[in-house]
Amino acid sequence: MADTPDTPASPPAARPRTVLMIQTQAENAGAQEISRLVGAGLARRGHAVRHLFFYSRTGGATDLGDVEVCVAARPGNPLAFARFLVETRRRIARIAPDVVLTFQHWGNVLGAPLSRLAGVPAIVANQVSATEVTNGPLRIVDRALGRFGLYDRITVNSDETARLYAGHPAAYRARIVAIPHGFERKKSPLDRAEARRRLDLPQDVELLGCAARLHPTKRLDAAVRLLARMPDRHLALAGQGPDLARLTGFAHELGVAARVHFVGELQPTRVGDFLAALDVFVFPTAAETFGLAGVEAAQAGIPVVAADLPVLREVLACDGAAAALFVDPTDGAAFAAAVDRIFADPGLAADLRRAGAGLDRRFSLDAMVDAYARLIDDVTGGGMR
Template sequence: MPNGASHKQPLRILFVQTQAEMAGAQEISRLLGQELSSPSNDGTPALEIHHLFLYRKTAGCDHFPNVHFVARERPSGLLGAARFVGRLFAVMRELRPDVVLPFQHYGNIVAAPVARLMGVPRIIANHVSAPATISRPVRLIDRVLGLSGFYDVITVNSHATWRDYQSYPARYTRRIVHVPHGFAQRISTLDKSASRARFGLPLDAAIIGTVARLHPLKRIDLAIATLPLLPQVHLAIAGQGPDEERLRACALEYGVRERVHFVGEMDGSGVADFLVGLDQFVFPSAAETFGLAAVEAAQAGLPVVAHDLPVLREVLDVDGKPCAHFVDAADTGAFAAAIQQNFDNPAQAAAMGALGRRLAERYSLSAMVDAYRDLILSKSLPATSSDELHRPHLASSGP
C-alpha cells in the first residue's frame, strides 16, 4: 500500500489551498472533506482527510477538521521563501498523504512538485482559478508540470474552463476531467426581518447583495456605481479581501456610503442566513471558472443579475433557460435597469427565482463527491480516446 498504509488504515487525503479564508475554492474542499470522511452508500470506506493551507489569511478556515498551516503569513523575501519551502516539506513528511489534491494555481504549482518529490503516489490538481487571475509565468510553470507528469489528473469545474486549456498538447489535456461543482443546500431558519437584523441591514429597504472575496476582479465597485441610479436601494456586501478600502472609498465618492453595508466574512450557514435578507443578488465579476456564489444565490430562489460571462451563462442555466439576467456590468445604466426591472416586475423575478431553485438538481453534492472519490481511488489516468480529447470528460455522465 502507498506510503506504508495497511489494509486496515484509511487512505490519507491531503487537500492543499493557497490561503486560508472563506471563499469558493475553500468551501468546495471543506464539503469534499466532510463527505469523503464518511463511508459511501456503496460501502466504500471513509477516507482520512487533512486540510493544508500555504498561509493563514483569516480565521475563516480554523474550524476545519485536521487543519494545518505552512505559515501564518504569506512569505516574503528569499529567506522567507526558503523557510516556507522547508516547512512545507516538513509538514508533508509528517502527514505522509496517499493522495494530494492541490487547489488554485499557486496550490498546484507549489504543492504538486513537493508531493511528487516526496513520493506521493497520486496527485489530483484542480483548476479553479480564472485564467485572468493567473500570471503568464505561473501558467507556464503549470503547463510544464502537467506535461512532465507531476499531475496524475487535472479537474476543471466547467466547460468554459475546459476550453481554456484545449490549446495545450494532448499529453496535458488527456489528464483533464470535468467535475462540476456541487453544493450543499443550506436552509436558513431565519425570515427576512431576522436576517436583516442579524447583519445590521435596514428592515424596510430594498436590498441587493453579493457574496465575494473583495478583489478588484470581482468588480463590486460596479454594483456600487448603480446606487445613484437606484435611490431607494441598498447594497449589502458579504466577504473580505484587499479591495475593501477602495470599495469604501467608491461608496463615499458616489455619495452612497449610508446605503452600502459591509457585513464581513462568513461561513456557509452565515451565507444562507444572509441570502434570506436580500431582494436580489448581483454578480458583476469579470472572471470566473464557475461562479459558485451566484449559483448558490439562484438556488436559494433569489433573482440574479450577473455580468455576461460565457461560464455564467453555462452554469446559470436550467433546461436551456437562463435563471439570471445577464448584462454588461460595466454599462452602469444597463446594470441598474436590470436591477430595477426585477423590482418593477415581481412576477418575472419570482419566476426567475423558481427556475434557479432547480439548480440543486444539476449541481448535486453527492455527484461531485462520488466523482472525486472515484478519482482518488483510481490507479490510472482517466479513460480517454482520441475523439474524447476534443470534448470535456464528464465525471458522472456523457457530455
C-alpha cells in the same frame, strides 16, 4: 444555516486512503468551500482527510476538522519563502498522504512539486482559478507540470473552463477530468426581517447584495455605482479582501457610503442567512471558472443579476431556463435597468426563482463527491502517471 438535501448513506471507500487537500490561503471563499465539501464527503466515505493551507489570510476555513497552516502570513521575502517551502514539504512528508488534491493556481504549482519531493505517489490538481487572476509565468509552469506528469489528473469544473485548456499539449489534456462543482443549499430558517436584524442590515429598504471576495476581479465597484442611480436602495457586501479600502473610498466619492454595508467574512453556515436578507443578488464579476456564489444565491430563491460571461450563462440555467438576468456590468445604465426589471416584474422574479430551484439537482453535491472518490480510486490504483 446551510441546509443539505436528504441523501442516502455514503458508500464506503473501496480502500480508505489518507487524502491531503492543499490550498494557498485559509479563508472562507469559493475554492475553500469546495475543498470543505469534497473533504467532508470523502470522510463520510471512510477516507482520512487532512487540510493544509500555505498561510492564513483570515480566521476562516480553519474549522474544517484536521487543518494545518504552514506559516502565519504570506512569505514577504526570499528567506521567508525558502523557509516556507521547507516547512511545507516537511508537513506533507509527515502526513504521508496516499493522494494530494491541490486547489488554486499557487496551490497547484507549489503544492504538486513539494508533494512529489515529499514522496506522495498521486496528485490531482484542481483548476479553480480564473486565468485572469494568474500571471503568464505561472501558467507556463502549470502547463509544464501537467505535460510532464507531476499532476496525475487535472479537474475542471465547467465546460468553459475546459475550453481554456484546449490549446495545451496533448499530454496535459489527456489528464483532464470534468467534475462540475456540487454545492450545499444555502437555505435559512430566518425570515427577511430577522436575517437583516442579525446581520445589522437596514429594515424596510430594497436591499441588493453580493457574497464575494473583495478583489478587483469581482468588479464590486459596479455594484456600488448602482446606488448612485438608485437613491433609495442599499447594498450589502459579504466577504473580505484587498479591495475593501478602495471600495469604501469609492462609495464615499459617490456619496453613497451610508447605503453600502460591509458585512465581513461569513462562515458557510451563515451565508444562507445573508441571502435571506436580500431582495436581489448582483454578481458583476469579471472572471469565474464556475461562479459558485451566484449558483448558491439562485438556488436559494434570490433573483440574480449576473455579468454576461459564457461560464455564468452555462451554470446559471436549468432545464433550458435561465436562472439569472445577464448584463454587462460596466454599462451602468444597463446594469441598473436589469435590477429595476426584477423589482418591477414579479413574474420575472418568479421565473428566475423557478429555474434556480433546480440547480441543486443539476450540480449535485453527492455526484461531485462520488466523482472525486472514483478519481482517488483511479490514481491510487495504478492509473496514468
